[in-house]
Amino acid sequence: MTNRESGQRTETLQGPTPTAARDVVADGFDREAIVTVYGRCTVDYDGRASSHLEAGDRHVMLKPDGAALVHTDEGQQPVNWQPPGCDHDVFCEDGTLVLESRRPTPEERLCVRFQEVLQVSAFAGTDETELALVGTEEDLRRRILKEPALLEAEFTPLATERDTPAGAVDIYGEDAAGRAVVVELKRRRVGPDAVSQLRRYVDALERDLHADAAVRGILVAPSVTDRANRLLTEHGLEFVSLEPPAE
Amino acid sequence: MTNRESGQRTETLQGPTPTAARDVVADGFDREAIVTVYGRCTVDYDGRASSHLEAGDRHVMLKPDGAALVHTDEGQQPVNWQPPGCDHDVFCEDGTLVLESRRPTPEERLCVRFQEVLQVSAFAGTDETELALVGTEEDLRRRILKEPALLEAEFTPLATERDTPAGAVDIYGEDAAGRAVVVELKRRRVGPDAVSQLRRYVDALERDLHADAAVRGILVAPSVTDRANRLLTEHGLEFVSLEPPAE
DNA sequence: ATATACATGTCGAGA
DNA sequence: TCTCGACGTGTATAT
Incomplete structure (x- = not known):
């Protein structure tokens, strides 16, 4: 043929x-x-x-x-x-x-x-269109910026992608008491790697601000593994359960 | 047609x-x-x-x-x-x-x-064969176990995949002075994530051994990025440049 | 099934 | 070009 x-x-x-x-x-x-x-x-x-x-x-x-x-x-x-x-x-x-x-x-x-x-x-063909994807970390970020209270009452976002010596922080802001807050976003259940990442940012920002007051670190994800949870506690970091929007 | x-x-x-x-x-x-x-x-x-x-x-x-x-x-x-x-x-x-x-x-x-x-x-066809791949992290590990001096003189490997509360260590051993050594292997140039990983293992092992003497942490990879190198120094960790075998 | 880490990861953004 | 982190990561291994 x-x-x-x-x-x-x-x-x-x-x-x-x-x-x-x-x-x-x-x-x-x-x-x-x-x-x-x-x-x-x-x-x-x-x-x-x-x-x-x-x-x-x-x-x-x-x-x-x-x-x-x-x-x-x-x-x-x-x-x-x-x-x-x-x-x-x-x-x-x-x-x-x-x-x-x-x-x-x-x-x-x-x-x-x-x-x-x-x-x-x-x-040989043509394909002009682009993929429309929903449910990414970017979507989760928009959700929080639109409604910061989802993170916690009186949280105020100040910047996204804020630069630190350790890299860019997903969301940087301050809490009701005016304390600096570093937020790390993950679109799905996370393990120890994400906690380490958050920890690096918090450490770097504490040095950067050379402030005496500790910087709060909040991990936002649908859920965490046991070991990740232990790591969070160990390092005084926090967790908030939140998912990317469904649609 | x-x-x-x-x-x-x-x-x-x-x-x-x-x-x-x-x-x-x-x-x-x-x-x-x-x-x-x-x-x-x-x-x-x-x-x-x-x-x-x-x-x-x-x-x-x-x-x-x-x-x-x-x-x-x-x-x-x-x-x-x-x-x-x-x-x-x-x-x-x-x-x-x-x-x-x-x-x-x-x-x-x-x-x-x-x-x-x-x-x-x-x-419809048949494919019985398996891929023969060389140059993986596993190959790098075998290379070091075969010739521990590549890491440093008088290094003695004691275990691979040694378990710690933070996860399994690639190679665990001791140096000439009898100090515990944690080795983390990467087959290619590494960034901050690998340093954090090594740090978690060293921390966990220090607690696990509840020894006063510090545990040494050595990252083995072809090379490291600047930021990763700073993190290594910051946390008192070491680096040895080594690649997986070429063939 | 879940957890953990590797991978010739790939991909995209930013410097 | 290099670095860095996200990804519907996939994949294997161990629990």
Whole structure:
């Protein structure tokens, strides 16, 4: 089965020869298409780490922005990949199709060698729209700024992303007594890492203000783990249960 | 162009009717194949957060383990997805193809509605092999255990994954003077988070041993950021530059 | 199922 | 370019 319509949005060959497959892939690169190849292949990666994969049937996707993905029939994550910004290359070697994707800084190389190509496709299309996502940490922040009493009565937000030597604080403000308050937001249940983060900010701000009065630190999240809760107590930090808005 | 060979490893239709596309998808599910659909669609997600995507051309992959991936022509990450363990469903509604993927705990739902299906494929294959990966934190640990002097002269490893109230320490040991040493490993350049992590372990171990002598904390990584370095100094922690083995 | 930390994490913002 | 922290993080392991 063959199908070559270069002007069309999709182009697909089944069971192609290596050279025919190469031509579809190369044409797909030229047309800024998403190129996919399914077949039996080995995969080698070398860069931040190194990996090797023996022959098996996999689905390879090459995007026009330079991203590469090698998927098996399991897992949400690709078994091998390359980030956007890579240069894709296709050629035939010893009568087999080879896909290669490289990038500099860091030097990384992904190489897929096909013993057998079952199908090759090129998908050209348009997608102008952007994802509308609700329920992020940003949404949680807006919720609190709109209604500070959700945190505690008479809390007054003074700044977001306030800079400290340890990094930017999510919300900085003061309580009814005029004490400085550092608020760290998390959209979901948190563990010890989030407590450490809050602690760094509180420490840094206490030094920064070189005030005698302690800075209050409040962790805002739907819930905390046991160990995180112990850490909070240990360091005199507080917790307020609050979720991002549902819609 | 049509191709229906149910016994074969691949099955593909181009420009199918919604019902024909549905049949290929359903048959792919039955055969434990990787199913892909390319076409113009809207995508809705609701679960830990919520998202909506207006119509555009996208590549959807449904895996037999329940994973779902929606890819645009940009980015390494899918614009929407569903983790393994979901139940995939396919049907026609108002003359259009609909793909739905759900899971309980947490309740999450992904729905892709196609205005137009340009291609649908089912890929059945085998992949027995496992990825051989080198250059992980585990490799770095083995390197140090094999040659403890890389850390410092006369360092003696006593345990890996030693438990403390704050969590498991990567390597626990003692130095030439017999002082307790906590080693935290990172396979790449680290920021403040890794220092906080090491600090938690050192604190916890000092309490656990309720010894008067301070516990040494050593961060092992290729390098550290400025801020992380300041935090190390601030808390009396140490740094040793070491990388995972290259091969 | 929950908790904890790793990951070739990826991604985006800010300096 | 580098740093830093969020992410519907995913993934594995141990409890």
